[in-house]
Amino acid sequence: MRIVSWNVNSLKxxxxxxxxxxxxxxxxxxxxxxTKSMVEDLPQEAIESAGWHLSAVxxxxxxxxxLVSKLPIEVVSEGIDDFEDPQARFIMGVTGGIxxxxxxxxxxxxxxxxxxxxxxxxxxxxxxxxxxHEDPNADLAILGDWNCAPRDSDAKNIExxxxxxxxxxxxxxxxxxxxxxxxxxxxxxxxxxxxxFTWWDYRSxxxxxxxxxxxxxxLLSESLAKRVQTVQVDRDERKAHADxxxxxxxxxxxxxxxxxx
DNA sequence: ATGGCGCCACATTGGCGA
Numbered sequence: 331m332r333i334v335s336w337n338v339n340s341l342k343x344x345x346x347x348x349x350x351x352x353x354x355x356x357x358x359x360x361x362x363x364x365t366k367s368m369v370e371d372l373p374q375e376a377i378e379s380a381g382w383h384l385s386a387v388x389x390x391x392x393x394x395x396x397l398v399s400k401l402p403i404e405v406v407s408e409g410i411d412d413f414e415d416p417q418a419r420f421i422m423g424v425t426g427g428i429x430x431x432x433x434x435x436x437x438x439x440x441x442x443x444x445x446x447x448x449x450x451x452x453x454x455x456x457x458x459x460x461x462x463h464e465d466p467n468a469d470l471a472i473l474g475d476w477n478c479a480p481r482d483s484d485a486k487n488i489e490x491x492x493x494x495x496x497x498x499x500x501x502x503x504x505x506x507x508x509x510x511x512x513x514x515x516x517x518x519x520x521x522x523x524x525x526x527f528t529w530w531d532y533r534s535x536x537x538x539x540x541x542x543x544x545x546x547x548x549l550l551s552e553s554l555a556k557r558v559q560t561v562q563v564d565r566d567e568r569k570a571h572a573d574x575x576x577x578x579x580x581x582x583x584x585x586x587x588x589x590x591x
Numbered sequence: 592a593t594g595g596c597g598c599c600a601c602a603t604t605g606g607c608g609a
Binding site: 339340343364366390391392438439475477491495496529531532533534535536543545578581 | 597599600606608609
């Protein structure tokens with residue numbers, strides 16, 4: 331079973347790349363973030379014609395998350411329980427025998443800002459939601475853009491980011507609190523030394539210099555973690571490919587996790 | 592020391608992302 335997390339930075343300008351990705355990787359489930367689209371404006375018919383199902387929560391301009399799956403999806407959560415939030419950042423469904431969510435954790439902008447506080451509250455509410463509705467002994471996965479580099483080695487230039495809201499201890503603690511529900515990050519097991527990234531700034535030649543961060547993670551319950559074969563970052567998808575007429579890349583690359591069936 | 596790109600919208604500049 332192949333599951334993927336990808337922050338597409340708006341699906342509309344990424345449409346050709348998205349369908350190219352489906353064709354190339356043939357994933358079982360894709361967790362999308364930042365679709366930046368109302369649900370009714372997503373290319374549902376084209377996704378179904380290509381052979382996948384779609385479930386999503388959306389809003390105009392910002393946020394928006396989706397599940398794209400070969401098998402039908404039964405949506406179990408559209409947002410976080412007991413957390414009033416106009417921002418579409420979380421969807422969980424049951425598909426292919428697993429419970430899988432797409433999460434777009436708030437960025438937080440600056441340490442000490444209102445957005446930083448919202449980020450911490452969001453992560454705290456996610457943990458409470460899991461405590462209330464989920465079982466760590468089930469086949470459970472949350473894939474997404476966590477807007478956090480958990481280890482210093484998850485940044486090419488940690489000194490540049492150490493005091494940022496992506497590496498701040500408060501955020502790392504809040505992420506760890508979610509993980510303590512019963513998740514492991516297979517990437518960290520397979521790449522103990524770090525240095526593999528999923529996001530590169532559009533500016534400053536971030537990608538050519540590999541000046542990136544690992545902020546997209548697949549969190550798996552123990553039963554799923556045992557099934558992990560490989561974790562890959564599709565760096566090719568982050569390239570410009572000016573010759574292919576498929577548009578510009580997202581600033582995030584897809585994270586691809588293969589599980590034993 | 593900072594911005595540098597890309598996307599979006601009551602657009603032709605400003606907000607946001609990370």
